[in-house]
Amino acid sequence: MLIKLAWRNIWRHRVRSGVLFAAIAIGVWAGVFTMAFYYGMSMQRLKTAIEKEISDxxxxxxxxxxxxxxxxxxxxxxxxxxxxxxxxxxxxxxxxxxxxxxxxxxxxxxxxxxxxxxxxxxxxxxxxxxxxxxxxxxxxxxxxxxxxxxxxxxxxxxxxxxxxxxxxxxxxxxxxxxxxxxxxxxxxxxxxxxxxxxxxxxxxxxxxxxxxxxxxxxxxxxxxHDDPDSVLAAVRQALPDLQVEAWSEIAPELNLLYEMTDFSSYIFIAIILLGLSFGIVNTMLMSVLERTRELGMIMALGMNKVRVFFMILLETLFLVFSGVPFGLLLAFITVEYTGRFGIDLSMFSDAISGFGYDAYIYPALQGYHYLAVIIMVATAAVLSSLFPARKALMLNPAESIRG
Amino acid sequence: METVISTKNLFRTYNPDTIPVHAVNDVSITFGRGEFTAIVGPSGSGKTTLLNLIGGLDTPTSGSVEVNGTDVSHLKANKLIDFRLHNIGFVFQSYNLIPVLTAFENTGFIMLLQKASKEEREKRVMDLLEQVGLGDKAGSRPRELSGGQQQRVAVARALASRPQFVLADEPTANLDSVAASNLLDIMEKLNREEHVTFLFSTHDQRVIDRAYRVVTLEDGKVIRDENKRNG
Structure with missing residues (x-):
């Protein structure tokens, strides 16, 4: 019942919800594509370094x-x-x-x-x-x-x-x-x-x-190149007097680059979600304040605070996750296309080759990146629902019904 | 007649530290099972406040409200919500249906909160909608219903959970005379046939004329209590 009610509630204002869906979809697309761009760039650098320069x-x-x-x-x-x-x-x-x-x-x-x-x-x-x-x-x-x-x-x-x-x-x-x-x-x-x-x-x-x-x-x-540790351990065991190093020890800056790129991508997405969160809070707050009388009425009828809280939480999640699939799909298509045909940055080739990067960037993502984004969006949605939900819980039924 | 509701030295005072306003002022009154009672009085006389105190929507400044022996004025918030859910039906002045739910869903809303089985809920809801003359409007949303029809759905909803009594705050205030008369017919019939206790707060002479008992408030005090059946 809460699910049905929450789902229908978000469709009361189609234009307002639609604007937020679009904002969320575009935000997710931008965040995921940027993540794919930097991840692809760092993976390309890593692959080139291993296969063309330092080896495993x-x-x-x-x-x-x-x-x-x-x-x-x-x-x-x-x-x-x-x-x-x-x-x-x-x-x-x-x-x-x-x-x-x-x-x-x-x-x-x-x-x-x-x-x-x-x-x-x-x-x-x-x-x-x-x-x-x-x-x-x-x-x-x-x-x-x-x-x-x-x-x-x-x-x-x-x-x-x-x-x-x-x-x-x-x-x-x-x-x-x-x-x-x-x-x-x-x-x-x-x-x-x-x-x-x-x-x-x-x-x-x-x-x-x-x-x-x-x-x-x-x-x-x-x-x-995914798991050099097993070969590394075997060679080290066989050659105890020699120095045997994996690529991450030969060029620790590459490892750092890989980890930092991944980490900074998440920070970038967190910043986008922080911006979107204000929009979500605003929309949900408007939704609660517009329904003061109705919320007071359902509390008067016997809907307890836990249910009211979950109704607001579900509305926020529905609102957010109606936009997320479009954003992810758009990002997936963009990443697959550019990952196949590349992004030509040859006009900056002199500058980027100074950092060891190719003039063609092939964005790429792993499944866990998409999962991480979904978890981050869900977290943002839950956090965004807290303030509007609190507003709803603080309503006095008698005063709210009176209007 | 078995007493369902009793209030003792009930006070509800607003702004107690500045300029106190006694919305309900030392009211001690009882209501029996099966009553059809109108609480009347001028605006600001304390009718709605008294109903809110009886329904557990407001907390008295002092005194007590007992419903079937339970002192609702001292129940904790969650217990009070649970108490309302299982014992009291509400009909509000402005229909107050949930706009995104159909008449059927609005009527069954409280039974859903009570976790009634689907079969029981469907049977009860359809039965009530038939009784209020809206069996053919079960799938309609509030915006597709007239004011009178919406208020009849509200009455059906109030009765769906088989409450001890129904509190109706100005139920006919926004209705034309035909719709108001129809609504009163339905409530009177339910009172007669299902022995549901109704307490109205009202200005409406049509409701006052139909009520078996009329309690008049002024400045928060009961100034008259007339039982028309006993003469």
Whole structure:
């Protein structure tokens, strides 16, 4: 009976209720879509970082990352690569020699990270060949080929075929340098990554550094990025003397970004709901004040305060949840469409690549996001009903009936 | 006649700390089962206040109101609501039906609050609507009914819960003479056939003429109590 009464009550003023439905639907749509935009953006960044840059797991000598000292390389790297590749859930592995270095050209120099890679293995783990903007991916048998980013090339006035010199410190601590020919220019969506990294063949770099056949970094790409913990635990158990890190430890800022984006999306929705709550309170308060005589009458007839409270609460919930499905449906359609075709932000590509983001954003949401929004809306509706309900409960039946 | 309602030294004083107004001033009176009584008096004489005190809608400043031996003036709010629900029927001056409910739903509203079974409710409601001549209007909403028809629905609603008595505050005030006469016929019939006790507050001479007992108030005091049946 309360349900029927509450439902009919909200339809007494169709225009007023309709305006509130529309406000709620648009508010929910805006909140959910914004959430999807930021979630999609951060997930894209995370996926790109894992699949193109840092991988799911990295293995180093326990002391290597303290000062990137080349003497701390991984012993028996070849055996270890085979072991890691055989682990369940591992998609690809690649060994590298990583060294801090300086790249010099006739027009300038820059501090960089020289990555000595095995081209085929590296391509499987980070898709390096697909990042090439111009040139070829270690296609010749020539020694000392180097891949630099278009940003570095522009900065140092280099182009394909130009010569550049890498200066670095050997495993023994001596300064050394070697001349490299630019074989190709790569470009990713991450500006800082492009400026920092250059790629050479591992044997070429190891010849300079005197590291022989060793590697000091092994990158591991997993089949699924959702749960690296099981593989991480197995590898850590098997390699207790080495430092084995998951992506969240290698790049904690990515983890922070992911969590902060999610959290700030909820704050954004809470702000929208706070604004909507004032509209809901206003509408419900008007509804109660207009029905003073009627509410007094039903209390006089014998409807107790608990029932009156629940009637107002139900009216508020009906009022709010009549708009929510439209908002959610609209948001779902928008998210699905833009998630498939993307949102083109290429006009801001220079600015957003500085933060590592792609120029095309693909909004995305998980089921739990929709559930969280529904819970937040329900909470807002319940809270919004309290003040009007209190007003109704404070009515004196005799005075109310008199008008 | 068995006493249903009795008041003892009943006072209801507004503004007791500033300029006291005694809306009900030391009223001690009893009403028996099956009475058809009009409480009359000029505006401000305390008719509605007395009905509100008897119906538990207002609390006396002092004195007591007993209904079937229960002192309703000292019941807590929730018990009082429950008491009203099961013992008293109300008919208000301005129809006061719930506009979003049909005549059938309005009539059965109190029985729903009482958690009566669906079968019992449907039978009782249709029976009452037939008695007030609105069996064919069960599905109509208040806006589709005339003032007289709405007030007849209000009477049916008041009786649906089989109350000890019905309090009617100016029930004919907004009705034309034909509608008022019809309503009084119905209430008189229910009083006669179902022995329902009716207490009216009224200015309306038509109601006064039909009442078996007329209690006259002035300045909150009972100044005359006339039982027309006993002469």
């Amino acid at each position: 797991l990295q293995v180093h000598h326990a002391d290597f990352k303290k000062d990137y000292d080349l003497q701390f390389h991984i012993p028996e790297g070849d055996t270890l690569l085979d072991f890691l590749a055989s682990q369940q859930g591992v998609k690809a592995v690649a060994g590298r020699t990583v060294s801090r270095a300086m790249i010099s050209a006739a027009r300038g120099s820059a501090g960089i990270m020289a990555n000595g890679v095995f081209p085929e293995a590296e391509d499987r783990v980070t898709g390096l060949s697909k990042k090439l903007d111009t040139g070829a991916y270690f296609s010749t048998s020539r020694r000392n080929e180097i891949l630099i980013s278009t940003k570095t090339a522009h900065k140092l006035k280099l182009k394909q075929g130009s010569k550049a010199v890498l200066t670095l410190i050997t495993q023994d601590g001596h300064l050394t340098s070697g001349a490299f020919r630019v074989a190709g220019l790569f470009k990713t969506t991450n500006g800082p990554y492009d400026e920092l990294n250059v790629f050479v063949r591992q044997p070429d770099l190891n010849r300079l550094t005197g590291m022989g056949k060793g590697v000091n970094e092994i990158a591991v790409l997993l089949e699924s």
